[in-house]
Amino acid sequence: MSFSALSSVTFDEQDANLFLVDDARLRADALKHSVLPRLRLATNTAIALVRDIYGIEVLEDSIVSTYPNFRQKRDTELSIKYEQVFVGIGGQRKDKWPGFSRKDGKPVQILPFRFAFVLDQDGIFTLLENGWLKGLETQSSDKLLRFHIDNQHKIAPLCFLSHMKPDIVWSDTLPLLAPFHEQYQFRLDKKLYDNHFLGHNYHFPVSDITLVKLVKNWVYFFPVYDAYIQIAKGLPHRLDTLIAKLSEWLRQHEDGIEMEGDLSLPDEIRANASKLAENKTRVMPALRWQVFQRDEWQCVACGQNSHGGAILHVDHIVPRSRGGHDALSNFQTLCAICNIGKSNRDATDLRRKVS
Ligand SMILES: [Zn+2]
Structure with a gap:
């Protein structure tokens, strides 16, 4: 097991x-x-x-x-x-x-x-x-x-x-x-x-x-x-x-x-949790959800989505270690398999270009 x-x-x-x-x-x-x-x-x-x-x-x-x-x-x-x-x-x-x-x-x-x-x-x-x-x-x-x-x-x-x-x-x-x-x-x-x-x-x-x-x-x-x-x-x-x-x-x-x-x-963590509880008002959806939504809830490299059993991850296109920022434009949705395939040094934008 x-x-x-x-x-x-x-x-x-x-x-x-x-x-x-x-x-x-x-x-x-x-x-x-x-x-x-x-x-x-x-x-x-x-x-x-x-x-x-x-x-x-x-x-x-x-x-x-x-x-x-x-x-x-x-x-x-x-x-x-x-x-x-x-x-x-x-x-x-x-x-x-x-x-x-x-x-x-x-x-x-x-x-x-x-x-x-x-x-x-x-x-x-x-x-x-x-x-x-x-x-x-x-x-x-x-x-x-x-x-x-x-x-x-x-x-x-x-x-x-x-x-x-x-x-x-x-x-x-x-x-x-x-x-x-x-x-x-x-x-x-x-x-x-x-x-x-x-x-x-x-x-x-x-x-x-x-x-x-x-x-x-x-x-x-x-x-x-x-x-x-x-x-x-x-x-x-x-x-x-x-x-x-x-x-x-x-x-x-x-x-x-x-x-x-x-x-x-x-x-x-406790403090964070209670902060969240107080904030019952509107919040910005976390960046992760914005990335997934923009990429239509599928892996930008292979197109897999949750129906195919894919677990989605957010990937830095340019890694933090190479100066990549935590911004929407530097994120892409990858499935777990494509995410492992893309090494940390690799700064490839895997998004299929829309012409
Ligand atoms: Zn994939």
Whole structure:
């Protein structure tokens, strides 16, 4: 298993800046052509790592799910100023998920879970969403909460390992620090079926090394998502088997687990983040988005775009080391492959000349 697909894939303040750009069309284009392809790469890497660790083909039961999924009419997309995007997996739409039943007696085709990488103005985090599907019979929803009560002692170490936190119920009758099984019993009694797990938020800039960590976090928590899927299939969960496989993989691949590591942030970055939050007014789209927009969201050398799986980069035509400026006229859009092909000493303007 190699993480090389993620090398030089990063997220930075220019990505955060995007959520402040007033131009809805630019915002949507940048998400579609630049942000979502990078998140998709993280998801694909995670799916490959799941295969490696657990021997599970994720896509047999799940689909890759994307928000926004730009398949609707262009017009409606463009009126929306997206504030959050995600790529992850969710249960496939099937004729029947026999583990669940609906109040109206029809078969359950859509599952209320989603396990994703989410990006917003603050940073990037993992999320396991277990939303309450309204049409589901009470006993179906109860199954998921019971799973948490019965297996809390096994799930807790996965939470520590993957930096995932269950969201806590707030109530006058339930202490904030009640043990988790009491939390879940409370949900069960009150029929509070929304049950999410939220990962650590890695603030911008997110390096490729951090991205690998994020992918690992997701994969370390995968056994819980898998249990939901198994329950939906009407099968027993396989938490024990998957945890044993994960333990074995960790023993072979990790020299001890970082429980704290880079979770703290340099003050400078924190300051930047809060500055951004204050600046909820219009901002100039970061130079990167202006370059991509001018070059029509494709590599100027080979013409590849995100539909062909290209990850777009901004390249200095004249490198900084040779006096090149950070100006729109000195930037060009290159895909990752053409960018590697063009060495740093090379000052070629690769833009195809329009006659
Ligand atoms: Zn190219």
